[in-house]
Amino acid sequence: MFKLADKHLVRGVDHAAFPTFDPVATVQFYRDTLGFPVVHSICAAGWGPENHPDFIHFFFDIGNDDRIAFFYYFGLPAPDTSRGKGDVYARFDSDTPEFFVRSRHIALHVESEEHLLEYRRRLDASAWPVEMQIQHETIESIYTHDPNGYFFEITRALRPVTPQEDLDANLTIDALVDILQQPGASMDALLVRKAELILERAEKWEQEQATERELIPSPEGPVRR
Amino acid sequence: MTYRLFVLDVPENVPIVDTARKEPSVQVEKLGPYFVLASEGSVEVDRRATGARHAVWYSWVGGLDGWRIEQWDSNAFRLVPR
Numbered sequence: 538m539f540k541l542a543d544k545h546l547v548r549g550v551d552h553a554a555f556p557t558f559d560p561v562a563t564v565q566f567y568r569d570t571l572g573f574p575v576v577h578s579i580c581a582a583g584w585g586p587e588n589h590p591d592f593i594h595f596f597f598d599i600g601n602d603d604r605i606a607f608f609y610y611f612g613l614p615a616p617d618t619s620r621g622k623g624d625v626y627a628r629f630d631s632d633t634p635e636f637f638v639r640s641r642h643i644a645l646h647v648e649s650e651e652h653l654l655e656y657r658r659r660l661d662a663s664a665w666p667v668e669m670q671i672q673h674e675t676i677e678s679i680y681t682h683d684p685n686g687y688f689f690e691i692t693r694a695l696r697p698v699t700p701q702e703d704l705d706a707n708l709t710i711d712a713l714v715d716i717l718q719q720p721g722a723s724m725d726a727l728l729v730r731k732a733e734l735i736l737e738r739a740e741k742w743e744q745e746q747a748t749e750r751e752l753i754p755s756p757e758g759p760v761r762r
Numbered sequence: 763m764t765y766r767l768f769v770l771d772v773p774e775n776v777p778i779v780d781t782a783r784k785e786p787s788v789q790v791e792k793l794g795p796y797f798v799l800a801s802e803g804s805v806e807v808d809r810r811a812t813g814a815r816h817a818v819w820y821s822w823v824g825g826l827d828g829w830r831i832e833q834w835d836s837n838a839f840r841l842v843p844r
Contacts, residue, residue: 673817674774696773701795705770705824725830732825735768739794 552596552604553643555687558615558625560593562664562684563607570663571656573597576604599645607685624686642688644678653679653693675702704742708734765828765843767799774818781812796824805829807839 557563567573578595590610599605616625622638623629629638647653657679660667669680678692712731716722752759769775771792779797782805783790789800799805809819823831823839833840 671817672815674821675772699772701770702772704795725826728823728826728831732766732768732827735793735796735825736827739768739796741794743794 549601550599550603552606554594554606554608555685556626557607557609557685558613559684560595560607560609566663566665566684567597567605570659570665572659573599573605577606605643618686624682624688626685626687639688642680642690644690644692647691647693649693650677653677653691656691700746701742704739708738763828763843764800764802765841766826767805767823767829767841768793768825768827769797769799769822770824771795771797774814775822778807778812778814778818778822782807801841804832804843805841806833809835809837809839 564575568575574597576596576598578593581592581594583589583591590612592611593609594606595609596604596606616628618625618628621628621631622633622635627641647656657667657670660679660681665681665683667679667681669678671678671680672695675695675698676692677695678690680688680690683689708731709727712727712734713722716726716730719726749759751761753761769779775797779790779799782788782799785801785805787801787803788805791798791800812819814822819836819839820834823834826841828844829841830844831839832842
């Protein structure tokens with residue numbers, strides 16, 4: 538009846554939107570430094586039941602037809618960023634751990650080390666130089682903060698993702714959901730529960746992978762070789 | 763009693779598994795896409811011997827059966843019976 542019910546239909550980020558109190562620096566960062574084209578903007582008079590200011594909503598192309606967007610509200614006072622941590626949208630006390638402040642961020646993808654280093658070159662020549670370049674488990678990233686204080690990452694894959702990493706991710710998340718039914722959740726509890734799920738599912742998964750590799754497409758759907 | 767540690771078979775984890783494999787008491791087998799490190803007692807893996815970078819070293823463990831992690835820092839990873 539619902540023919541799309543089991544389909545994964547979304548196609549990436551249409552746009553992720555953030556407020557800005559400094560559109561000039563925001564344009565210098567995204568358009569003039571990084572080279573992201575301006576692809577859309579809306580000049581809107583204040584509307585709605587609240588005391589809504591007039592605003593400009595503007596968009597930069599971040600590749601793949603996806604966009605990062607900003608709102609600039611005329612006359613809206615900027616937050617005090619002289620104390621504490623965070624960005625113009627979310628402020629934190631100065632004793633908030635850095636890992637937590639940085640946990641919410643945007644990461645854009647590039648295809649190669651050459652492309653990552655090109656963005657590093659552009660940023661290093663600007664007022665927003667790269668603050669860190671890190672090889673994580675399977676990705677390498679550069680980081681800076683944009684003019685609004687938003688933590689900004691560009692990343693590349695060190696290698697293609699393997700099918701078993703998708704299995705492992707699902708076992709981790711199922712284990713996490715299971716252990717959070719009880720108080721006192723910990724990494725130890727997660728690894729114990731995940732071992733149980735590995736014993737239940739890992740061998741079967743490998744057999745299914747082998748079967749899938751033997752299938753070839755046909756007009757009637759996949760068939761065995 | 764045999765204790766087991768599960769480690770996903772991805773390229774980053776292989777040098778760590780190979781380091782653990784050098785311990786005479788450790789048996790390494792496969793279960794689906796996981797390495798299974800098995801032993802009847804405590805096991806220690808020296809971080810420097812693995813050559814693993816920070817992010818890999820702190821994320822290589824997939825599951826614990828019978829063991830608990832007593833130490834997991836920049837020097838070593840140590841498993842003891844639960």
